[in-house]
Amino acid sequence: xxxxxxxxxxxxxxxxxxxxxxxxxxxxxxxxxxxxxxxxxxxxxxxxxxxxxxxxxxxxxxxxxxxxxxxxxxxxxxxxxxxxxxxxxxxxxxxxxxxxxxx
Numbered sequence: 001x002x003x004x005x006x007x008x009x010x011x012x013x014x015x016x017x018x019x020x021x022x023x024x025x026x027x028x029x030x031x032x033x034x035x036x037x038x039x040x041x042x043x044x045x046x047x048x049x050x051x052x053x054x055x056x057x058x059x060x061x062x063x064x065x066x067x068x069x070x071x072x073x074x075x076x077x078x079x080x081x082x083x084x085x086x087x088x089x090x091x092x093x094x095x096x097x098x099x100x101x102x103x
Contacts, residue, residue: 003078010081013088014060020095039098059084073075 018028021053026029032053040046059065064072065084075081096102 003081004079006078006085007075010085010088011065013092014056014065017056017060017092019087020092020101023101026098035095035099039095049094051089055086056091058086060088082085 020035021028021032023031024034032050036046036049036053040049060074064074075084093102
C-alpha cells in the first residue's frame with residue numbers, strides 16, 4: 001500500500017490501543033494491569049508484556065503518529081512505520097485473544 005495508507009494504519013492501531021486500556025476499569029493503569037494479568041499469569045512473560053505495553057504507549061505519545069503538535073518526533077521511514085505497526089498489532093492481538101475478546 002501507499003505510504004500514507006500505512007501511516008494511517010499505524011495511527012488507527014495506536015488510537016485503538018487506547019480503547020482496551022479502559023475495558024476492565026475506568027482507570028487506564030489499573031485496567032492495563034488487569035488485562036496483562038489475564039493475558040499472562042506467568043510473572044516473567046507478564047513483565048515482558050508490561051514493558052512492551054509501556055514502551056508502545058510512550059512511542060505513541062512521543063512520535064508524530066496520533067498528534068502533530070510541536071515537540072513530536074516525525075517518523076522518517078516507511079520501514080519504521082511498518083515495524084511499529086506490527087509491534088502494536090501483535091500486542092493488541094495477543095491481549096484480545098488471551099482475554100477472550102477476539103471477535
